[in-house]
Amino acid sequence: MNKISYGQLFTLLTALKAFSLICSDRPADIEQMLGAAISVILQMVAVIPMLMLYKKKNFSLKNEMLLGKLGKLLYSLFFILWGAVSLTDLWGVTTSVYFPVDSSFKCAVLIGIVCLYISFLGISAAARSSTVIFGLLIFSIAVLILGAYPKIELSNLLPEVSGRGVISGAVDDFCTSGELPVLFILLEYTKSSRSKGTSLFFIGKLVLIELISFIEITVLGRIMDISDYPFFSAGAYSQPFSVQRADALYMILFTMLCVISITLLLSLTSVLVKEIIPGFKYSAVLSIVLMLSASWAMNQYKINAGYIYGGLILLLAVILPIIMLIRRTVNEKTSHSDSRSADHADGLPEGN
Template identity: 25%
Template sequence: MNRINNSQFIALMLIGDVFVLFCLSGTVTAMTATGFGLGSLLQLIICLPAMFSLKKGSTLLESGKFLQAAALVLAVFRGGLLFSLLWSTSETVYIPYEGSGVSGKLLVAGLIAAVCVYISSSGIKALARSALIAAALGGLCLATVVIFALAHMDREALEVTERQGIFSQILRGFGAGGSLSSLILMLGCTENSGSRRKTGTVYFFARGILSAAVILTAVLICGGIMEITEFPVAMAAQLSQPFPVQRIDALFLIVFSVFAVYAVCVEAVTADNLLNQLIPKLKKYRSTAALAAMCGVGFFFGKALRQPWVAAALAAALPVMLAVRLIFRRREVSSSE
């Protein structure tokens, strides 16, 4: 399998997480930022067993058919969630033709899927290399948007208390960063197996900090109008204006589209590799089949998948299964000794 380096891995995973943040809907407060940070920490804890086994050289692709099938299903559902988020947010960021009903939605999904098929056919290495450049450029664009948006910030918004409580926000944060099938697969592709645990930990911390920072920025900018804001992060970008008569929110559309493509691509490449293990005969159309399934899942179950507890359950499923497997294996080894 192709090898990727640690910075490429972190860029690849963070792009997907930032895309989910762009599509974040509903009210956000300072507590949401804390919840997302703690959610990342919780994910790190449940992923530790998987990361320990990766350190020993075992990868998801060598972990038995059942776990591979489970990871494949989860990747498809995660992809479906991403498509669903894309459809729900694309009206706000203005993607041409998206508003023209089902056909517009399918056109947007089809175009993204077509690009994803091409990218995933180029392999993990090419995907990871381009993701690093896209992440760097995207970061630069986002920084520009944030700098100009900060002129409209309202510090009092930080004092608004969360009605639903911290646990609901942790659940929300836990579910938002749910691409753990891809995380475990991609982490297994990193060059140095000895540093995988460290790389994984760095990623979770980076995600926690980044999520909190993005949400806090959205709170500061949209604080006053949070009640009427459907997508706070996207709205924060729209409020960014360098000059009184000039807007730059189309810059956000570019970052949004690019991150959407890479977020879906990560899931498509994961599904492609797992399909290769499960059905080796299916040679040509693995990623096409996976993307079609993702579109279908997103279209039919999108609303359900966007529920925080469903997203959190999907995120937790694979690491828990891997942990249980690890415990059973240890017991088997100790009983045989």
């Protein structure tokens, strides 16, 4: 797998988060904005162990994964699950927002084919593409702001403060932060400045969440409660150009972000599967088939296990890295004291 730069780490993760944000069907409010901000700050603290782990001398996740192949299987299953969640988001949006394909499943299969192709090109191709798509994201948000500016009603921000909304906002944000386990694996393939890339991502994520939520709340107001996908509704309400509706731009942005998100998850799963079963050639094909199947099942049986996702994220992005950090530190100390006692033994006079 090719290496990526810290900037590409930032753009890849931001694309992943941006996709889940624009596909979010939860109505936002000021308490949730606050909760999300707290969640992001806590996440920044929570990823410190994984950053410390990568700062350890000669640390390689490939060789030092907790539980070995089982650990890798856990992460790959999570990525398949998260890919399926992303595809489910795609299904949801395609049924709500007009997409000219007969069925949503066909939409998902088409995107699966494109993601499969890009994953064959390598993670560096996806990482470089994410730089361009990040530019498109900035441009789209600028257009959204331009269109939203005359429609903004600050009075819509006034909350009915209960306090409970802040906590649920924080928990909701954490449960949709599938990018945290991705970050843990992706750090292995980041060339340098891992901390810089990670910090940039969290800053970007915070800005993105707050900005999109602010626009959704102030532009939509109470309409948000009946809106399926607030981002698309906000886009539809705020049109900056009289000749051409800007929805086309959001549709393109949505597709591009979806492609990058699923490609990233597919590439990582494929790499992990190859590490679990060396020599297996069809890891990417198998992964996308599993993602599509899981997504179909989620849609068919209306599965939405938000809190289970949260638990998995907590396990894979916080608990496992902490255990690995402790194990590594203990091992280092043990080997250090062993070498010291060996040195000490070497220095002792030989017995008669």
